[in-house]
Every structure is written in structure tokens, then in C-alpha cells.
Amino acid sequence: MKVEVDLKKCQDHGQCVYAAPDLFALDDEGRLSLRSQATDVYVADVDEASAEALYEAAEVCPLQAITVHE
Amino acid sequence: MTVTTAGPASVTGDLLPFRDPGFRADPYPYYARLRREHPVYRHPAGLYVVSRYEDVARLIRNPTLSVQQLDFGPAAPIHHTMLGKDAPDHTRLRRITNRWFTPKAVEEWSKVMRASVEAVLDEVEKGDGALDAADGLSLKCTFETTCHIFGIEPTDMDTIQRKTYEIGLSLGPGGNDEEARATTEAFAWFAGHIRRLVSDKRAHPGEGLIDAFIAAQDEGRMTEEEVVHTIFLFFAVGHLDVKHLINHGIWLLTQQPGLFAAYRDEPEARPGIINEILRIDTPESMVVRLTTQDTVIGATTVPAGEALALLIASANRDPEVFADPDTFDHTRPLAAGQHLAFGSGMHGCAGQVLARAEADIVFSSIVNRFSGVELAGEPAYAHTEFLRTITHLPVRFR
Ligand code: HEM
Ligand code: SF4
Numbered sequence: 001m002k003v004e005v006d007l008k009k010c011q012d013h014g015q016c017v018y019a020a021p022d023l024f025a026l027d028d029e030g031r032l033s034l035r036s037q038a039t040d041v042y043v044a045d046v047d048e049a050s051a052e053a054l055y056e057a058a059e060v061c062p063l064q065a066i067t068v069h070e
Numbered sequence: 071m072t073v074t075t076a077g078p079a080s081v082t083g084d085l086l087p088f089r090d091p092g093f094r095a096d097p098y099p100y101y102a103r104l105r106r107e108h109p110v111y112r113h114p115a116g117l118y119v120v121s122r123y124e125d126v127a128r129l130i131r132n133p134t135l136s137v138q139q140l141d142f143g144p145a146a147p148i149h150h151t152m153l154g155k156d157a158p159d160h161t162r163l164r165r166i167t168n169r170w171f172t173p174k175a176v177e178e179w180s181k182v183m184r185a186s187v188e189a190v191l192d193e194v195e196k197g198d199g200a201l202d203a204a205d206g207l208s209l210k211c212t213f214e215t216t217c218h219i220f221g222i223e224p225t226d227m228d229t230i231q232r233k234t235y236e237i238g239l240s241l242g243p244g245g246n247d248e249e250a251r252a253t254t255e256a257f258a259w260f261a262g263h264i265r266r267l268v269s270d271k272r273a274h275p276g277e278g279l280i281d282a283f284i285a286a287q288d289e290g291r292m293t294e295e296e297v298v299h300t301i302f303l304f305f306a307v308g309h310l311d312v313k314h315l316i317n318h319g320i321w322l323l324t325q326q327p328g329l330f331a332a333y334r335d336e337p338e339a340r341p342g343i344i345n346e347i348l349r350i351d352t353p354e355s356m357v358v359r360l361t362t363q364d365t366v367i368g369a370t371t372v373p374a375g376e377a378l379a380l381l382i383a384s385a386n387r388d389p390e391v392f393a394d395p396d397t398f399d400h401t402r403p404l405a406a407g408q409h410l411a412f413g414s415g416m417h418g419c420a421g422q423v424l425a426r427a428e429a430d431i432v433f434s435s436i437v438n439r440f441s442g443v444e445l446a447g448e449p450a451y452a453h454t455e456f457l458r459t460i461t462h463l464p465v466r467f468r
Contacts, residue, residue, distance in 0.1 A: 011408070012131050013418040015168060018161050030131030030415050060168040062412075062422050 002069040003054055005034055005042040009065035019060050020053035084114050088244025088455035095453060097355065098396065101384035110370040115243045117358070117377040118370075123388035123410075125367050126380045131415035135359035140377065144240045144250040147257050150299035153417065160416060163296065166286050167304075167420060170219065170279055176423045182218040183428050186211040187435045194467055195439070200446050203463040205231075208316040209309055212428055216308030220301070221278015222267060233259050234306045235452070235459070242356070242456030243379060260302045268297065279304065310457065311353035312425040316432050317460040319347045322398065323436070324445045324465060332400070334437035339400060344429050346400040348411035349392065352383035353458050357413050382410040440467040 003023070012031045016024040023046065027033040034042045046054055046068075058066040085108060086100055087093045093100055104111050104121040111119040120126055129135065138149065138156040148154040152163040169175065190210065194201050201207060209231055217224040233256040239245055240253040271280050280301060286292040292300070323330045332339055356379045365372045372378065386409045387395040392402065412419035419425070436443065447464035 011414050011418060013414065014416055015164070018165055018168075026133065028133070029128070030133045059172045059174065062171075062418065062420070064173055064423075 001046050001048060001051060001054070003042075003044055003046045003058075004067040004069065005032070005038075006040075006065045006067070007032070007035060007038060007042060008040055009063045010061075011063055013062055015060045015062060016057035016066060019056040020050065023050055023054060024057060085111060086113055086119060086455075088115070088242065089246075094455060095451065097383070097455075098387055101381060101387060104381075105384060105388060110367045110372070113243065113379070117243055117379050118367075118372050119356075119379045119381060120367060121381045121384040121388075122368075123385040123391045126382060126385035126410060127408075127414065129359070129365075129367065129378065130357060130380055130382070130410065130413060132359075132365070133416070134362050134365070135378065136362050137359060137417065139362070140358060140360045142240075143245070144253040144257075145237060147261075147299050148303070150293075150295045151303040152300070152420075153303060157416070162291065163300065164420065166282070166291065167279070167300070170282070171421050171424050173423050176427050179215055179219055179424060180427045180431060183211055183215045183431050184435070186214045187432055191435055191439055191467075199440075199467045201465055201467070203320050203465050204313070204317055204449075204460050205462075207432065208313040208320075208463075211432070212309045212312050212316070215424075215428065216304060219278065219308075220267075220280045220304070221271070221276040222280065226263065229259075230263075230305055231309065234310060237306065238310065238457050239454060242454055243358075243377075244455040257302075260305070261298055264298050264301045264305075267301070307421055312421075312428055314351070314353040314458050314460065315344070315347060315425060315429050317463050318351045318353075318458070319344070319429060319433055320436070320443065320463060320465060321445075321449060321460065322347060323433070323443050326398070327442060329398075329400075330437055330442060333433050340430055340433070341426070342402070343400040343433075344426055345409060346398055346402065347429075349386045349409040350396075350398050351458055352386050352409070352411045354411070355383040355456055355458070356381050357417070382413065385410050436467065443467050 010032055012026065014026050017026055025033045054068055058068050085104060101121055104119065109120065109122045109125060113119050120129060136156050137154055142148050142154060152160050155163060190207050209227065213227045214224045236252040236256040239249040268280065268284065271284060275281055283292060283297045283300060287294060287297050329343065333343055359378045359380065361372050361374050361376050361378060363374050386392070389395050412422045443465050445464065446466040449460055450462040452459045452461045
């Protein structure tokens with residue numbers, strides 16, 4: 001499965017970090033750490049084992065910046 | 071207290087007269103001067119006021135800043151809520167409530183809000199089209215929605231509004247002794263009222279947010295104090311800022327017939343219109359944080375243990391980010407969506423999906439049903455240095 005994070009929508013609320021700490025992190029500036037790897041849209045493969053946490057992250061993101069692709 | 075640069079300390083006079091009625095009515099020229107001349111301003115009350123977008127946006131996400139160590143004065147009970155806690159307590163409390171305000175959950179709450187708004191407008195249409203939109207629409211409908219989420223009957227609305235406002239008076243840095251007393255009394259009233267609601271709920275369980283808090287307490291994930299004060303928090307945030315978004319939006323519709331038409335005819339413009347209402351008259355002027363280490367802000371180094379007031383309402387008018395910032399323009403490029411009205415970072419607003427949905431329901435229902443709206447009297451205000459508030463908004467729909 002894949003995760004897609006729209007970094008233009010994301011406002012670094014970090015709620016995804018609480019839901020899926022293995023997949024998301026904030027950097028020292030308090031910004032989503034994926035920002036160092038992409039500017040507009042971040043896409044990555046995610047292990048099926050993390051599916052539940054990933055879906056929770058997508059659900060709680062207040063900006064709806066996270067999309068999960070099966 | 072030590073000040074490590076001459077910048078902020080060299081200012082004489084009060085550039086941010088929190089209690090001045092002129093300032094409260096229209097703080098924006100004061101903010102503009104601060105941004106230009108004193109972007110990090112040491113206020114006579116002791117705190118450092120930060121007014122430029124770039125600084126505010128960076129600091130509001132700075133994980134070294136604390137809210138738990140802040141002295142909230144008479145509003146100290148807020149430390150029993152996520153708003154007054156740092157990680158890991160903040161994380162624990164926020165995770166309990168986050169699921170209740172996801173877009174999927176908000177679809178459910180929107181049905182309640184829509185029914186409430188339609189019921190009010192039905193009555194308006196039967197009558198002469200006149201309404202005090204502040205209490206009769208914005209407060210009533212958001213309050214009923216909050217109570218539905220809680221799983222309780224919508225009772226004591228006027229008292230809850232008044233007591234919340236009295237607590238709000240002490241949230242900004244400009245409070246006085248009389249306001250502090252009112253705040254203490256209001257917290258005591260809420261504690262009594264909420265403990266009654268909770269024991270009622272224990273006797274007659276349901277599936278609301280209050281039931282979820284009771285379950286969390288029984289499982290050891292929340293303390294009793296946290297349950298009581300978190301319920302207070304949602305009573306407060308359930309109407310306070312969103313009411314201003316709706317009221318200011320309706321007022322703008324009375325002033326700009328073009329906006330009324332745009333909201334009706336261009337559904338794709340609606341999110342941008344809501345963002346611009348939030349930007350141009352940001353309901354909550356500031357968020358406050360405590361430094362825990364030397365913190366560099368532009369040319370100023372603020373030492374540990376100092377309170378920072380991050381003026382989100384000023385950041386949202388910074389011409390460096392928002393061209394012609396004092397003009398309402400909902401067609402601003404996307405970057406303008408990055409206003410800071412909901413804060414950002416860890417404490418970023420937990421209810422922003424709900425707030426946007428509630429505002430959209432009100433504005434959509436109005437433009438779909440009526441051909442225009444005008445003022446039917448003078449609006450009345452009770453702005454503080456912390457919160458924008460319209461207390462009366464007499465309008466007539468046609
Ligand atoms: C237009 C409406 C609203 C505005 C402008 C607004 C603004 C804000 C701001 C600026 C903060 C950050 C405070 C800080 O960083 O210290 C905040 C936090 C919060 N808001 Fe809202 N809010 C609104 C509506 C709502 C609604 C409707 C709810 C829920 C029903 C809500 C729930 C919360 C909660 C629980 C927090 C605390 C989050 C935390 O500390 O992690 N808000 N809001
Ligand atoms: S929860 Fe959403 S907005 Fe917050 S950091 Fe994660 S992706 Fe960004």
C-alpha cells in the first residue's frame with residue numbers, strides 16, 4: 001500500500017505523529033519531517049503491518065492531507 | 071527579568087494598550103505599527119509580543135515552547151485540559167477527542183447543525199424576516215450541535231455563554247481583579263454544573279462524548295479533574311470562536327451584496343470565503359507560550375522562562391504574506407489559505423473541520439433561501455484583547 005501526503009495542505013499539526021509514530025515524525029522546527037524529502041506531494045510505500053495506524057493518521061489529520069492507496 | 075537586546079526594552083509608552091476601548095474596537099493599526107517598528111515587543115505587562123507572520127508561524131510550531139509551565143492566573147483550571155498541557159499529557163488527552171472531530175464524524179454533526187439552522191430560518195421566514203443573528207442563530211445552533219456531540223439536552227445556553235465569556239476575560243494579558251473574580255466564580259459554576267451532568271450520565275448512559283470521557287476515566291486514561299475541565303473546554307470552544315466566524319460572515323454579507331452572490335453562485339469559492347473571514351477578523355487574537363530555553367526571534371534573544379504572545383491576528387494581516395492585507399479578498403492565491411486563525415502545530419485547533427462545516431451550513435442556508443440580508447439595527451460588540459465578540463447582530467433577510 002502507498003501513502004500520499006499533500007504537503008501544501010499539511011499545516012504540521014502533528015496529529016498523524018500521535019496516530020502513527022512509526023510512519024510520521026516532526027523535525028526540530030516542529031514541521032513534518034517528510035518535508036525534507038518532497039516539496040508538494042510526498043508518496044511512499046507502507047508496509048501492510050502499519051495499515052491500521054496509517055488509516056488512523058489519515059482519519060485524524062485535521063487538514064485531510066493524508067491519502068491512503070491500497 | 072533580563073533583556074538581552076536593547077530593542078524591545080527601549081520602547082517607551084504602551085504600543086498595545088490592551089484595555090483601551092479604541093484598541094479593542096480596532097487593534098489592526100496597532101498591530102501594523104508593531105510589525106513595522108517592534109516585531110518583538112516587550113509589553114509593559116512583561117510578555118514579549120510577536121507580530122510578524124514569519125516569526126509567529128515558526129514559533130507556533132516550536133516544540134521547545136511550553137504551555138504547561140505558563141501561569142494562567144485565575145484561569146489555572148485550564149491546565150487540566152489539553153490546551154494547558156505539554157506532551158505526553160497533551161498527546162494522551164488529544165488522542166481521546168481527535169476521533170470525535172474527524173471529517174467523517176463532522177458529517178454526522180453537520181446534520182444536527184443543518185436541522186438547527188433550518189428551524190431558525192423557518193421561523194424567520196414565517197415572521198418579518200428580522201433576527202438577532204448573534205444569539206438567535208450563531209450561538210443557538212452551534213450550542214445545540216455541541217450538546218448533541220456531548221449526548222445531552224441543550225439547556226442553560228445563556229448561562230454557559232455568559233460564564234464562558236467571563237473566563238475568556240482572564241485568558242488575555244489585560245485582565246483586572248474584578249475580571250479575575252468573575253473567572254474564578256465562573257469556573258466554580260461550571261464545575262458544579264458539569265459534575266451534575268456527569269452523574270446524570272452515569273445514571274443514564276448514552277453514546278456521546280461525555281460517555282466517552284466517563285469510560286476513559288474508568289479505564290484510567292483521564293482523571294476526574296480532566297473530565298470536568300475538558301467538558302468545560304468543549305462547552306467553550308463549541309461556540310466561542312465559531313460564533314464570531316459566523317457573525318462576522320453574516321455582517322460581511324450585509325455590507326457586500328457581491329459576496330452574497332458569490333457564496334450562492336460559486337460553491338467552489340466557499341472555502342476561500344470562509345478562510346478570508348477568518349483571516350480578516352481572526353476570532354482569537356493570540357496564543358501564549360513560555361520559553362524553556364534561549365529563543366532567538368529575529369534580532370532578539372528571549373531568555374528561558376518568559377511568556378510569548380504570538381499575535382495570530384497580526385500575522386494574518388502581515389503584508390509580506392497577504393498583499394493589501396486590510397482588504398477582504400476571497401480570491402487570494404492558495405498560500406493565503408495558510409492563515410493562522412486556527413493556530414498550528416501540536417495545539418492547532420482540534421475543531422477546525424467542524425467550525426468550517428458549521429459556518430458553511432449557516433451561510434449556504436442563508437444564500438439558498440433568501441435574496442439578500444441587511445442590518446436592521448446597530449451591531450453591539452464586546453471585544454477583548456484576546457477575543458473578538460459581536461453580542462448583537464440585528465439583521466433582516468429578504
Ligand atoms: C472559527 C472557529 C475556531 C477558531 C478560530 C479556533 C481557534 C483555535 C486556536 C487558535 C487554537 C489554538 C490555541 C493555542 O495554540 O493555544 C484552538 C485550539 C483548540 N480548538 Fe479551536 N477554534 C475554533 C473552533 C473550535 C471548535 C468548533 C472546536 C471543537 C468543538 C474547537 C476545539 C479546539 C480544541 C479542543 C483546542 C485545543 C487543542 C490543543 O490544545 O491541542 N475549536 N482553536
Ligand atoms: S496530521 Fe495532517 S496536518 Fe498534521 S502534520 Fe500530519 S499530515 Fe500534516
